Amino acid sequence: MSTIFNKSGKLMLSAVLAVATAFGVAGTAQAEWSPKKPVELIIMAGTGGGADQIARLLQGLIEKKNLSPRPFIPINKPGGSGAEALRYLQDKSGDDHTVLVTLNSFYTTPIIQDIGVDVTTFTPIGRMALDNFLLWVNTDMSDITDLDSYVATVKAKGKEWKVGGTGSGQEDSILTAMMEAYFGYEVTYIPFPGGGTVAKNLVGNHIDSTVNNPAEQNEFYRAGNTKPLVQFTAERLPAYPDIPTAKELGHPIEYYMQRSINGPPGMSKEAQMWYIDLFETLFNSEEWQTFCVEDGLACESFLKGDELGAYHQTEIAKHKDLIEKVGAAAITGE
């Protein structure tokens, strides 16, 4: 009851509450920082995709649990495989009211495109989850029942085979390039503005296959529109017990995507600590953990601050190797 009262109070008398919060904060911890204005929650991908769903869930949870004195406002900046979002954050250097929800294009886009952004200067906050990838086709493709029949069909079709994805340089295009290099075929890669649109085009048979995250396909899978063929994980996901991993089938292709929260370069230490606390609370919430299980995300440990910074360093090195191996041209399709 008291929380409800607080919430309605906040709405009607936000100014009064701001003063009250300031007092309350001063009472408990002296140097405690908290947002002074709405926080921009930048999503480096389009609406309806995995990152978007996560950002919107987090925004809702922050409001529901009353974790921030100011609202978080999700803003999609999908342009140029995340280049737009990265540049935006770079330009916001020193700003304490902007945070970014990342995909792996956080690593790959600056490697592939010269956008003048060094993500190691960004302020690491926390890693919320590792997302997984599965290979999906429309259920109408009755000839394709497993990875072998998929590879055979794609080899026969060659460039006529259309793989949909969320943009050249995005993680799905990297995974697609990895498969091309490993199985020795070439496909046509078509970028769409978000994972939701990719799913729609797969269901509508405008593309032939895609490597989507579970969250982006689950509902269509349940409705019988699409089917997964193989998962690119170390172990079978609890949500897909009957789908083999590529590793089991003897193909060592494994790929994950981090879902982390990062601030712009030069964010103040106090603000960083506040965001780390906030996102750790969210990470440990029942709602988030349930979401992870339902959507096939791995949420075992929360990497925060410098741990996440170190993790970013190793991932950047890994992606540089990967991109060198398959060639940037294979990813951008040029």
Add this chain to the structure above:
Amino acid sequence: MESIVALLVSGILEAMQPTNFIMIVLGCTIGLLVGAMPGLGSVNGVAILLPITFLVPPTAAIIFLAAIYYGAMYGGAISSITLGIPGASTAVATVFDGRPLAQSGKADRALIAAAIASFIGGTISVILFTLFAPPLAAFALKFGPPEEFALMVLAFATFIGLGGDDIPKTIFSILIGLVLAAIGLDIISGQPRLIFGDISGFLHGINFLVLAIGIYGIGEMLWTLETTKGDVTVHKVRMSARSLMNNLRDIRQYIGTTTLGSVIGYFVGTLPAAGATPASLMAYGLAKTFSRDPDSFGKGNVSGVAAPEAGNNAASTGSMLPMITLGIPGSPTTAILLGGMIIWGLRPGPLLFSEHPDFVWGLIGSLYIANLVTVLINLAFIPVFVKVLTLPFTILAPTIYILCVVGGYAPTQTMHDVWLMFLFGIVGYLLRKLNYPVAPAVLAIVLGPLAERSLRQSLLASQGEMSIFVERPISAVCMFLALALVSYPVIRKFLNKRRSNGG
């Protein structure tokens, strides 16, 4: 059929429950005001209001968010007509004729036409939604990149095909819009284009509202200053019960174009790629093309207000469909709605209709009620809105100016866009002096990126074969209709000439 009626009745009853009904009235009123304020984007508005929704049950919460969204669609027209600044990108086409009507002292007429047309558009589309949601969702799936491109060509055709305007100037104006639309990051390779060296403000492209507010808000003010030489112009507007009845009688004049605009708006809205802005522009273009008096468009024709308003309201209902069945929100505001659904564990997708029928039908039922509530609130407020115009120019002009700056700053919160808006204001004023139509440029900057993306996706898929656009039945039909629309004014002129020769 019976089951639909039963579900709908239970949905409407659900929406009439006290909590839900209060949320509808509250949401519509807030939405109306949010939509009417050029500075207060509905995205920020809805995001800030999200906490309210945690105080009520999920269905009431979603209904509240939907009502705000709905009210904002009505509200956008208000500032378009009274101030000449589009409150939202969806209301740009309403400025074309709404502003001239207001300047000639007929603001009440324009506002009533906008409200009634919005009501008709909303009602037609929600009925279509009720009856044909599942088959239309299936039909929307048939729209791949080639079909989307063909639809964009059709949208352009509705503008080139307008009789009366100077055709070379119209094409020139479209080309300016297309060049502006090309600014930003390349959608396929991600490389920056036309960013004038390395000005990072151009990376996100030209924000459409910045262009629209610049041209219509700032440009219009410069024009007014020149024509009136700063004279105090007081518009006389009288509102009485009799004038209300007279204005309601106008309906006969625009019912045809409104119905057409509603159906087109609804359909365009159901396609995830398009949305309400192209829908309203297409509705306007068609209304003008098929009008008996196309020359009066842009100078204050009531149909020119009614058609786009019907179109954008119908599209806003239509865009609920891809959100519910595919999880693809058509606009930033619907994206917040989507976020709300995810929090309550309602996953949008093809199964939502069958697994949570009470939620879906409650939402649909609330659209019927929200539509009725908003039109009544809107009509009740019109005398207040009209009063704005009776303010002396010395007060009105600075107010408009401030609203323009706030509206230009709000979407991206950078001064870059404010300077750009002033630049567009000056360019818009010059274009107007030189007698260039600016509406086609506005259309091009909205549709340009959508057309480019779908064109390039299609050509990637077809390995560069243009035939992909005529081989697929839906895109072939759209292409044919586009051709027919472009040639329609020419043919009509020819026929008219023959007729007059014969007589």
